[in-house]
Amino acid sequence: MKNLLRRLTTILTLKCDEASLLMSDSLDRPLLWDEWLALKGHFLACRVCPKLLRQLKVIRGASHHDRIDVSHVGLTSDAKERMKKALSAAESDGQ
Amino acid sequence: MEQSLQSSDPFLSMPDSDPEPAKEGVDVAQWVDRFGDSLFRFAMAKIGEATTAEDLVQETFLAAISGKQRFRNDATVSTWLFAILKRKVADHYRRAGRRTEKRAESVESPPVETSRDWDQDPATIYEDREFWETFDRCIEKLPNKLAEVYILREVNQHSPQEIREILNISATNLSMRLQRCRLALRDCLQRNWFVEDE
Numbered sequence: 001m002k003n004l005l006r007r008l009t010t011i012l013t014l015k016c017d018e019a020s021l022l023m024s025d026s027l028d029r030p031l032l033w034d035e036w037l038a039l040k041g042h043f044l045a046c047r048v049c050p051k052l053l054r055q056l057k058v059i060r061g062a063s064h065h066d067r068i069d070v071s072h073v074g075l076t077s078d079a080k081e082r083m084k085k086a087l088s089a090a091e092s093d094g095q
Numbered sequence: 096m097e098q099s100l101q102s103s104d105p106f107l108s109m110p111d112s113d114p115e116p117a118k119e120g121v122d123v124a125q126w127v128d129r130f131g132d133s134l135f136r137f138a139m140a141k142i143g144e145a146t147t148a149e150d151l152v153q154e155t156f157l158a159a160i161s162g163k164q165r166f167r168n169d170a171t172v173s174t175w176l177f178a179i180l181k182r183k184v185a186d187h188y189r190r191a192g193r194r195t196e197k198r199a200e201s202v203e204s205p206p207v208e209t210s211r212d213w214d215q216d217p218a219t220i221y222e223d224r225e226f227w228e229t230f231d232r233c234i235e236k237l238p239n240k241l242a243e244v245y246i247l248r249e250v251n252q253h254s255p256q257e258i259r260e261i262l263n264i265s266a267t268n269l270s271m272r273l274q275r276c277r278l279a280l281r282d283c284l285q286r287n288w289f290v291e292d293e
Binding site for chain 2: 055061
């Protein structure tokens, strides 16, 4: 019962800083039902926070946006061998 | 107890404040096979030029040699290597920025008329080269603790659970760091790239 009351209080009294934390969390996990309701309710009364959510999504999109498609690139075997030789040489010099 | 990078310098900051005795015979050549491709992909995504990306990855491995004994598992090695590579990429951009400024003194480019509004189609925003320059500068400005979670979450795309295990921090701590990181990026982009709202 206490837990339910706490959740209802959250839904009715969510502030912008708490809303921004929930918006950030929503990029990392599904929100709980009361968190989701609280955020949607807050959006009805706040002009700033819906904009912040759009901004966070733009940043998330930019963070995951490859300027070139790198999914299939990797070091060539020649490059790996060069690096291993350079590392061995550097280690020998350091000892 | 939170364990995280405490120094602003990733060469000095270790993710474990109480390391186990050093293991004998850490084979750094194995790092090339284990982490070379993912480091290279990160560098390519940031730089877009294979030769430079390879050079930065090699410099990263060479810089990492001195601290090799302090790492106990792949997760901490990976975190450390990415922290070093991030600095290498940032240094590259700083050098490139200086070159760009010098060129700009002698070559006057016509101003580009662009709409810079958060509400425009993100695909349009991502086509703007200047957006990426600003975005990269904003990431470089992040404090180390925030840059660390940014790289783990958004670049390496580790799950929150994996990041908590890597950094040994609570879910609440991670949640707050990610929030601060995202708000810092938003504020930086707002100041330096997007047009302020009326």
